[in-house]
Amino acid sequence: MITDYNRLSGLHKVAILFSVLGESLAMSLIKGLTRTEVRKIRATIREMGTVSFSVKRRVMEEFYFGFLSEQFQDPEKEEGPIKPFEYFTELNDEQIIALLANEDVPVIAIAMAQLPAEKRMMVLDRMKPDQKGAVLIELGSLQDVPLEAVVEVAGKLREKASYLPKSVEFSRGGAKEIADLIGEMGTDEAERYMQTLQNEDPELFKEVKMFFLTFDDILAVFPDGTLRDLMNSVELDAIAMAVKGVEQEQVDRIISNLPQKKQAMFEPVEGAVAKREVDEARKAIVTQAKQMEKDGAFNLADMLGGGDMIE
Structure with missing residues (x-):
């Protein structure tokens, strides 16, 4: 021996x-x-x-x-420690979930220990409560697992990962996707769909409303600072057309949040205009507001969800 x-x-x-x-x-x-x-x-x-x-x-x-x-080994080539789970970095969230599906609790725990904290939570959130508890307990005792077993798990999961579908980005739908879809509709059609949704599924309506922004919402919930940044990023002509038919108090608030030079240049739209033109101007402002959210200027769900706002 x-x-x-x-x-x-x-x-x-x-x-x-x-x-x-x-x-x-x-x-x-x-x-x-x-x-x-x-x-x-x-x-x-x-x-x-x-x-x-x-x-x-x-x-x-x-x-x-x-x-x-x-x-x-090549003695002239400096390499760090061998990392049996390095292939995990090439997997997206859906692939990780599929990889660990139907695995035993010890295997899941060993694999989760290799993931960054946010991905561990993602995996845990997909588990049933009893399985989640078992995995958490197992995570606390991994120091007792032989090294051979860890390497064996890495190899087993590597082979299984090779059979997973290629990384594909896709959407599972949801409230935000519904809101985006309705947002592409005309004003009247969007209002009808939102009313139908409210009647048929009030809970889903509440979720969609957190992502469905209208011009009226901008006037109602945007604090002055956000309103100022938004209106300063669109053309004066669009603002003038968009506020057609809006109460004078709201118009005054918008104008007062413009730079002094723009305030002096602002001219209201006189006479009757087609509703379509007003809707298009308002939609342009809503689109700009959504772009600001994408750029990180604010969180729309916080504003429309009724959360407290501090300016």
Whole structure:
């Protein structure tokens, strides 16, 4: 039996690694071996006999931290520790969920320990309460898991990941998507759909309303600072057309939030105009407001959801 780790050659270490992990998994983790080297490893496995557990453990630890024998490394190339779970960085959220689906709790816990905090929460949020509790408990005892088991899990999940569909961006719909769709409609049609939604599904209506912005919402909920930035980013002609038919108090508020030069240049639209022109001007302002939200100027859901706002 081999019991003295210090007398092992590099070839013996790799042979032990292959015997512990299996040839397929070991070769997936150690890249660049030639056919000749693989044949040497196989021959060494047949010749070296039994290896003590303590020696196997030290070999696995050496492998894990990236200190394999110079016989199988380029001494001039500096590399960090081997990272068995590095392929996780190439997976999106949907792929990670699919990868861990139907796995045992210990496997899920080991995999989750490799993820950044926000992705761990994403995985936990998809679990049933009883499974979530079991995984959290398992996460707290991973220090007792043998290194061989961790590497084996990495290899198993790597192989499973190779069969996952390619990364695809797609939407599952939801309140925001409905709001965006209705926002593309004309004013009258959008109002009809929102009214229907309110009658048919009040809860969904509340969710959609948090993302569905109208010109009236801008006047009602935008604080002066946000209103000032918005109106200063659109043409005066559009503002003048958009406020046609709006109460004078609201018009005065908008004008007072414009720079003095623009205030002096503002001219109200006189006489009757087509409703379509007013709707188009208001829609242009709403579109600009949505762009401001995308740029991070404010959070629309906070404003329309009834949360407290501090200016």
